[in-house]
Amino acid sequence: MPSAHMSYSVGAVSMQASKKHRNHRNAVPTGEPGNHFVPQNYQPVHTLCSTDGTQIGNNTLATELQYCTLESSSATSGCNTAYNSPSTLSFSPTTSSPISNQDCQSENTYGSPISVSCITEDPDDLRHKLKELETAMLGPDSDDIVDSIESALHSHLTLEPEKWLQAMDIPRGDLKQTLIACAQAMEEKNNMVAEWLVAELRQMVSVSGDPIQRLGAYMVEGLVARLSRTGSSIYKALRCKEPPSADLLSYMQILFEVCPYYKFGYLSANGAIAEAFKGENRVHIIDFQIAMGSQWVTLIQALAARPGGPPHVRITGVDDSVSAYARGGGLDIVGRRLTQFAKSLGVPLEFHPAVMSASEIQLGDLCVQPGEALAVNFAYQLHHLPDESVDTTNHRDRLLRMVKRLHPKVVALVEQESNTNTSPFVPRFVETLSYYTAVFESIDVTLPRDSKERINAEQHCLARDIVNMIACEGAERVERHELLGKWRSRFTMAGFSPVPLSPLVNATIKSLLEKYSEHYRLEERDGALYLGWKNRALVVSCAWR
Template sequence: MVIEMFPSVQFDSRGIPNQFGHSKDYCSREEVNTERNQWYGTEEFVQWGNINLFHQNTMINENLSLPTKQQGLIFSAEITNFDELCYDIKPSSSQLCPEELKNFETIHSEFQELISPQESSSGITINHETKFGQADYEQFNLPSHDTACANAGKRLSTHDFLRLGGEKFIQSSSPIVNNFELSHPYSTSLLGLSVEEHRDVEIIQHLLASAEKVGEQQFSRASHLLSHCHQCSSIRGTPVQRIVYYFSKALQQKIDQETGRRTTKGSGKRQLLELQDTSMNPNPSLLASYQKVPFSQVILFTAMQVMIENVSEAKRIHIIDLEVRNGLHLSILMEALAARSDCPLVHLKVTAVGTISEQKIKETGKRLMSVAQSLNLSFSFNVVMVADMLDLNESLFKLESEEMVAVYAPYILSTLIERPNHLENLMAVFQKINPRIMIVTEVEANHNSPVFVNRFVEALFYYGALFDSMEECMDRDDQDRIISESTQFSPKIANIVAFEGEERRVRHVNSNVWKAFFSRFGMVETELSRASLYQAKLLVNNFACASSCTFEMMGKSLSIGWKGTPILSVSALKFL
């Protein structure tokens, strides 16, 4: 029966389920009975500013604790290629007859797992709480998922609306047995909603129905459903109306491509290259979003704190930067190195690697040179341009025996997933260089499913959290918010939803997948220090939305999320 697909949950005073689960591939798993492995899966856009993580005056709170999840990694001697490192665990089927099951084996199963309380593969509810040792730092609390939900106030989050819309979508699709429709355990969820809230739930329902029809290649019916989404969504409306606007636009683009009304060849790649090039430009709107929404700042400063700690004894430092952009992170690093008294820096060398925008990279180098001069820091900046990562080799970096090498890879590795030979060559080069530390920051999401509806639902919940954070951190009519959403979120949503094959370049995967991949090159995670965790907490407390931000330790990596939905992560790795 359909009702057996859903667990019973308790409801709060507004009829919303009290327990909120993460997307299915984020929770911990024991990878024992996996049938197959498959690659599964905003970025930090910043501008120059007077931001200094290393001179914070925020008071320390008590009782440091971070949620943790045991990670089920894949280690197998039989793994021979890049794709085999990634996995896709299919949800178990309910006891439906074949005709009924056909309607529930796609998007319905996705929502069942998203609605269910988060459990481990053994069926035991995961305990999120753990403690760090006191050491040199007084303990203090980092917000957990539960505390974020409790502090979020009475306003329904975008995550709530997505779940309610999913519940209504499933209910509307429930089979009729013995001439009556099965009752649905979430039917009371819509009680007490305002007219506008009901509209938001309804357009989510239509969006999901349209996505399912696209997955079934029923493009005419999908377009008909999308017409309602187009009419009721807006780039200036509620977070739900905004996210529906961009996702329905992406669905329409997919329909146009699938039906031949739009040419696709090269458009996905070109779209992402334009986005990458845009990120090199000074942009006041992106800076405003960066300053008001905490994720990128927290991950950037945590990464630089880890970098500083791992090169603390070096007098000559060589940073290989795979995504230099406008260089804000390097200016922060330079300021911290210049202030070092116990081991004065003799020289800092930065090598920026790029495949496009050489002139803009050089302009970043000039700005960094000015920063170095103002700090009285010996500094050199080199640019290594390659047609693609297959052309990269260690001889291009002009390594010197007396320098300590560190690698910074922000949001770049996932862009190479579609071209595994490029990614493997990049890692092989670094394996030969054997840097002291490699800092990797990535989107902590799962946007690489080969199954369209799975990928659609994962992306919808992920970007739902981002749009919800924008709602809490910026005004609805804030032009900087509108520009940021349209120029940064929209192209990525379109690439995830509308494109397939080599045209689909946005292929984020989660930390478990990366750990398994890195292990092939003899790389292991190193512990993030209490100082870096302390800095993350100090920084997030500077934002008005701090109570909605959540942290998780995933093995030795740190993830920052929004009300329990993971957003970005940072890892520190070394070669054995």
């Protein structure tokens, strides 16, 4: 690895210098292993900073060493180490990748510590600083020392990445493999190679290119955020200059129309709920992410057409901040819309808002009443809740156990069929690349590549999730998808049993897909419905009780 190679080179130089100047009249033993000598007036770097970061003394060389050390890429505790100033992101269709936007300040005001890979951008300045270091430590006649160090630096800054790519057998220009190689370099803490690959990748991506180029643009920003340890700030910054709420709503609507993923989830869940409500006079739906409430329009229509008349309907909607912003207001907007629509169809409907996140919900917040047939809806929501790998509270399983105590007639689950929850970084990166390649390809067949609407929809509705999965860890990583097999285990442990989906649901979805590309695939397996693009399953829907 370059870092190990650099330590060896500098160490060898130090040993050579120690032997050459053992009897230097201004040198004294350091007492360290190897019997190194330093000038009598030399002051160690760590003594130049107080515990509050205040510089002590006026030694120019020592001050430079504080910010530019050859032997360590980590910051010294308590020192005013130089940091990269972070930039937050906006995206422009005229650039090859997302660009920095200084108008939006991040909460995280630091990046990676200065390391050997960023000693100086000016070669002449580098030579000057090395000469000062050489003169102070070794005397005025050691040009070979500078040449040795410069040679090592040049080797690591230019040759190592190329050799590293060749060793990985990655053809130059292969965007997918270069993205994966960059992720592997970061995982191995090979930041010098990672930085070089990021520079290469920026020349290969474009928000108006083919699907892998567009996806690559957002994945590169995720890699940059992870490399600079500003993942959480970049993730938040993607919302720092969100478009007006009406525009954001229109971007969501674009994805809703051009891809069948949301319609598939809503129709399949509604089919399971309608089946459970047969013959019931009072029904209650708890939606843990109600968003705009669009899912319930078709169900209200179905209940209105039910023989014998519609039941009395209550809907409890749990809010989320993104939907609230897109709506331009609180849940009262959703409540008015649904009650007015139901009234126009002769369906009595009450709406109960629960203005809190799903992880905060308690039984008393749901207002369940005796005599109601209860249905619970988890559509694209549960993967946002932290599980046992993030927090000992384990809200993911806690919520399922709480819902089970309500004795619902049906629980509808719709989730992305992807494995990014507890996967290590590189497998998670590869999974994200595979999953969203299929998503971007499916968008590509509907909207032209130079479409401003498509660029905005991908930027504002997909990019933030991608960056979060790549750049963030721990509680800050909120996009934590699991495969159906894992969801099945969680529901079973909470006491639920699977409910077969009605054949009518399958037929309805098949009819829906006739309006879209022939590359969409519908598969019923083990009591669940899978919607995919070509050979990649993307969304799964199932029911429990």
